[in-house]
Amino acid sequence: xxxxxxxxxxxxxxxxxxxxxxxASASGSGSLSYENALSLGAKGLVLGASVFLVxxxxxxxxxxxxxxxxxxxxxxxxxxxxxxxxxxxxxxxSLEIGALLAGVSLSTxxxxxxxxxxxxxxxxxxxxxxxxxxxxxxxxxxIGSQMWDAIILSLFVxxxxxxxxxxxxxxxxxxxxTSFKFGLAVAQISEFSLILMLLALNSxxxxxxxxxFVTVIGIITIAVSSYLITYSDGIYKFxxxxxxxxxxxxxxxxxxxxxxxxxxxxxxxxxxxxxVKVF
Numbered sequence: 001x002x003x004x005x006x007x008x009x010x011x012x013x014x015x016x017x018x019x020x021x022x023x024a025s026a027s028g029s030g031s032l033s034y035e036n037a038l039s040l041g042a043k044g045l046v047l048g049a050s051v052f053l054v055x056x057x058x059x060x061x062x063x064x065x066x067x068x069x070x071x072x073x074x075x076x077x078x079x080x081x082x083x084x085x086x087x088x089x090x091x092x093x094s095l096e097i098g099a100l101l102a103g104v105s106l107s108t109x110x111x112x113x114x115x116x117x118x119x120x121x122x123x124x125x126x127x128x129x130x131x132x133x134x135x136x137x138x139x140x141x142x143i144g145s146q147m148w149d150a151i152i153l154s155l156f157v158x159x160x161x162x163x164x165x166x167x168x169x170x171x172x173x174x175x176x177x178t179s180f181k182f183g184l185a186v187a188q189i190s191e192f193s194l195i196l197m198l199l200a201l202n203s204x205x206x207x208x209x210x211x212x213f214v215t216v217i218g219i220i221t222i223a224v225s226s227y228l229i230t231y232s233d234g235i236y237k238f239x240x241x242x243x244x245x246x247x248x249x250x251x252x253x254x255x256x257x258x259x260x261x262x263x264x265x266x267x268x269x270x271x272x273x274x275x276v277k278v279f
Contacts, residue, residue: 001174001178001254002177002178002179002181002182002185003185005169005178005182006182006185006186009182009186010186010190013186013190013192014100014190014192017190017192017193017195017196018096018097018100018192020192020196021094021096021097021192021195021196021199022040022044022093022094022097024094024196024199024200024203024205025092025093025094025097025199025203040092040093043091043092043093044093044097047087047088047091047093047101048101051084051101051102051105052105052108054105055105055106055108055109056108059105059106059108059109060108060109060110063109063110063111066111067110067111067114070114070118073111073114073115073118074115074118074119077106077115077118077119078119078122080102080105080106081099081102081103081106083102084098084099084101084102084105085098085099085102086098088101094199096195096199134194134198134215137198137201137208137211138211138212138215139208139209139211139212142208142209142212142213143212143216146209146212146213146216147216149213150213150216150217150220151220153217154217154220154221154224157187157188157189157217157221158187158188158221158224158225158228159187161183161186161187162180162183162184162186162187163183165179165182165183165186166179166180166183166243166246167246169182169183169246170245170246170247170248171248172252173248173250173251173252174247174251174252174254175247175251175252175254176240176243176244176246176247177236177240178254179243179246179247180232180236180239180243180246181232181236184225184228184229184232184235185229187221187224187225187228188218188221188222188224188225189214189217189218189221189222191218193214193218194214194215194218197210197211197214197215198211263279
């Protein structure tokens, strides 16, 4: 349950981050007028609606044709991603916003899982390149003077975020275990923070020192939270008696309902639909 809630939480976080990217890329020099904001919002709505309309009316009917060849599916997915990203960039948005919407629209395809599997090595390669480029821009000389501030803010994220999450979850009636595990799952800054800082740096809105500062916090919180999540069961057992404060007397029922089925079919998208017709 805590995993399901965390995914929902992170999706909302990404949507807010995407909006922040739009504002940062539009403001450019640091100012965004009311007229420009309205114009940008209108363009964004038109472009976003057009992308999903094309995905529904054109991509869906083409799905079976594209899926005949794994290479064709792979090349199409890359072309679609770069094409939509470029379209949004030319319209005044950031490349990241266009790429995000391109990915979301591809997820509606029947063979989205196959596309994801094919693109995973390429995705991992680009992630490595992103972090190498980010590391190359770090101001190493300023890290020493910023380290204590970075550690303090990292502790605020690693400890403060779970405390805030557990308080809210407790008020909503969830158990202390669900609240605690959910809090640990989101105890790091998002990779969107790094993208936002780089975009702001390119626009001249923040200094290189600020980018380095946020990057160090990202490295610390992502690294530490990975171990917190891995050993969450042991940490919970150790702290369980202190977490009663975050649990109401009456909590929500968190047991999943189980249904009995006559048959379970795996592989529906890989020819299984024909078996359903026979059944």
